Amino acid sequence: MTDDSILPDSARHFLERLRSAQPPATPLPELPVTGPWLTFDNAAERFQAMTEAVGGRCLFVADAAAAEAALEELPAWSRAATRCSLVANIGSSTFDPAAVDDPHELQHTDFAVLPGEFGVAENGAVWVTDEQVPHRALFFLPQHIALVIPAEQIVHNLHEAYDRLRPQDHRFGAFISGPSKTADIEQSLVIGAHGARSLTVLAVQNRF
Amino acid sequence: MDHSVLARRFVSDRDRAAWHDRALWFVREKRDRQADDIPEWERLRETASAIKQHTMSRLADYLEAFARHAQARGVQVHWARDAAAHNRIVHTILKRHDVRRIVKSKSMLTEECGLNPYLEERGIVVTDTDLGERIVQLRQEAPSHIVLPAIHIRKEEVGDLFHRHLGTEAGESDPARLTEAARRHLRQEFLSADAGITGVNFAVAETGGFVVCTNEGNADLGTSLPNLHIACMGMEKLVPRTQDLAVFLRLLARSATGQPITTYSTHFHGPRPGAELHVVIVDNGRSRILQSESFRRSLNCIRCGACMNTCPVFRRSGGHSYESTVPGPIGSILAPARSPHRHHSLPFACSLCGSCTDICPVKIDLHHELYTMRSVLDQQGALSRRKKLAMTITSHILQRPWLYRTAGRLLRLGLRRLPRFLLYTPLNAWGRQREMPPGPRRAFRDLYRRQPKDR
Numbered sequence A: 001m002t003d004d005s006i007l008p009d010s011a012r013h014f015l016e017r018l019r020s021a022q023p024p025a026t027p028l029p030e031l032p033v034t035g036p037w038l039t040f041d042n043a044a045e046r047f048q049a050m051t052e053a054v055g056g057r058c059l060f061v062a063d064a065a066a067a068e069a070a071l072e073e074l075p076a077w078s079r080a081a082t083r084c085s086l087v088a089n090i091g092s093s094t095f096d097p098a099a100v101d102d103p104h105e106l107q108h109t110d111f112a113v114l115p116g117e118f119g120v121a122e123n124g125a126v127w128v129t130d131e132q133v134p135h136r137a138l139f140f141l142p143q144h145i146a147l148v149i150p151a152e153q154i155v156h157n158l159h160e161a162y163d164r165l166r167p168q169d170h171r172f173g174a175f176i177s178g179p180s181k182t183a184d185i186e187q188s189l190v191i192g193a194h195g196a197r198s199l200t201v202l203a204v205q206n207r208f
Numbered sequence B: 001m002d003h004s005v006l007a008r009r010f011v012s013d014r015d016r017a018a019w020h021d022r023a024l025w026f027v028r029e030k031r032d033r034q035a036d037d038i039p040e041w042e043r044l045r046e047t048a049s050a051i052k053q054h055t056m057s058r059l060a061d062y063l064e065a066f067a068r069h070a071q072a073r074g075v076q077v078h079w080a081r082d083a084a085a086h087n088r089i090v091h092t093i094l095k096r097h098d099v100r101r102i103v104k105s106k107s108m109l110t111e112e113c114g115l116n117p118y119l120e121e122r123g124i125v126v127t128d129t130d131l132g133e134r135i136v137q138l139r140q141e142a143p144s145h146i147v148l149p150a151i152h153i154r155k156e157e158v159g160d161l162f163h164r165h166l167g168t169e170a171g172e173s174d175p176a177r178l179t180e181a182a183r184r185h186l187r188q189e190f191l192s193a194d195a196g197i198t199g200v201n202f203a204v205a206e207t208g209g210f211v212v213c214t215n216e217g218n219a220d221l222g223t224s225l226p227n228l229h230i231a232c233m234g235m236e237k238l239v240p241r242t243q244d245l246a247v248f249l250r251l252l253a254r255s256a257t258g259q260p261i262t263t264y265s266t267h268f269h270g271p272r273p274g275a276e277l278h279v280v281i282v283d284n285g286r287s288r289i290l291q292s293e294s295f296r297r298s299l300n301c302i303r304c305g306a307c308m309n310t311c312p313v314f315r316r317s318g319g320h321s322y323e324s325t326v327p328g329p330i331g332s333i334l335a336p337a338r339s340p341h342r343h344h345s346l347p348f349a350c351s352l353c354g355s356c357t358d359i360c361p362v363k364i365d366l367h368h369e370l371y372t373m374r375s376v377l378d379q380q381g382a383l384s385r386r387k388k389l390a391m392t393i394t395s396h397i398l399q400r401p402w403l404y405r406t407a408g409r410l411l412r413l414g415l416r417r418l419p420r421f422l423l424y425t426p427l428n429a430w431g432r433q434r435e436m437p438p439g440p441r442r443a444f445r446d447l448y449r450r451q452p453k454d455r
């Protein structure tokens, strides 16, 4: 099974040692997508509650104009001197992140509005990728971020999430659940460890 | 040093020990609330356990598949038989890129391999970026817990430390302000680093990708700025399918800190455009554990730390008393499995209460393995002379009913009649922090005999 042209000697020795140590085979369990797993009467409601439980905010809005208005109401957005949006028709940019070569230059970004693909009701996570985002640092470096998802794109749990996404299609993909946080000093929760100090999810009902 | 000796030091600071106990129990309770929220929790645990066991039974094939897929995505895969090889590989990559400063997110594997001192000796500045790890790094200590590295430190001590190193105001002990100071300090480190090193929580055989979980976002900042990312992974971190991630991500954060999921669960499939991504796969004694029928299930561990939070011994003795990168119940199996003579006292730092086994998200039979490890260590001649002597005497008595009865009679009498100075000697470890119970007049055996037979 070993193909010498790809695997170096170190790998072959490593794997040989393992093969001689391996225990008897046991079966791999089937993983159904639905059936045994937790679902909710109202996935949107649970998603909103969980986003708030993990320190974020979640706003359901009717359309792009309403999302824009909701954004304007956020003090972090209206105060942001340096900001950008990678979502059409929601938020305005003071610079174009696609024109930035070196992600280090993004360090002064106060607010970024970024696309999310869908939300997960059980844990308030949003799936994001680098598809329309030129630098993945945009998810982590700005002081505040907002993720925009289509309101109808909320799955119940992670099993459904992995059923619909193909993480291998993107070099970078992540579940983001709430703002950056830590409890490393005496177990007291502090929001805003290294990444975003606030995270707002805008769930938009009529995208276009 | 024996666990009991180090534990004595920890408990001699009563307030700290009591606080430590309560803080970890608080985390354990948060975990319970999350587990109760998921009706299929037990099914999830069983599935996770079965997936891991299956993976271990075909680990070589899966690792090979992982490596091929990763390489096809432009990832450079390296194989390290032991800690020395791991450190050498990492250093060679860093040297090729002329790296001076690196930022590192939490990785118990790099702790296990002693990567930081190795690189520092070679002139590379390593900054641990997880807040808890940064705190212990500035104190020049090891983490005391795999998920909560600074759980043994009080906020006033962090205040003093930051005052000295980061210039915060003297006497500042507010966690929010201290965290803010660390945020500023570490941002500069992220921005000036030439490379980022991360661990790996889960690697997927069928795609060649891997997942790193953090709450702070430090692994993400450390890999989205510099053009070099090295991910160090123990060979047991593999799962076969993408779908399996659902099972493990649902279990991990709930078990670890009582959160529904970590803030960031990042999936890496190939390097950033223009950047390099390396994965170092490490054995370092794991294949030996895999061979052992009694202990191989300990390789299923996903490092959630739940067994530490629930363990009555860990909570009251602190992680440093284990002198092992991974402390607590799971560490008390992994460490002596690797170095029996150095870590022989650990499996005895356990009351066999089984709380760890009940809570472990991948259903490792922790307390059974701890029990087995005791006799394995005995067979290997790794026990201390005192322990060995005590065990020989006890076994001699237990094998002879008449001797057992006589010893019992003497003890009961002694407990009632002997003066305190004879009862509470340094030899009687049980009388050290507690009052001995009054000796009962009759043995259980006698009471039982006198029970009316017909019932």
Ligand code: SF4
Residues within 6 Å of the ligand: B300, B301, B302, B303, B304, B305, B306, B307, B308, B330, B359, B360, B361, B362, B363, B364, B366
């Ligand atoms: S042994 Fe189980 S409970 Fe302990 S850290 Fe590993 S996975 Fe968690």
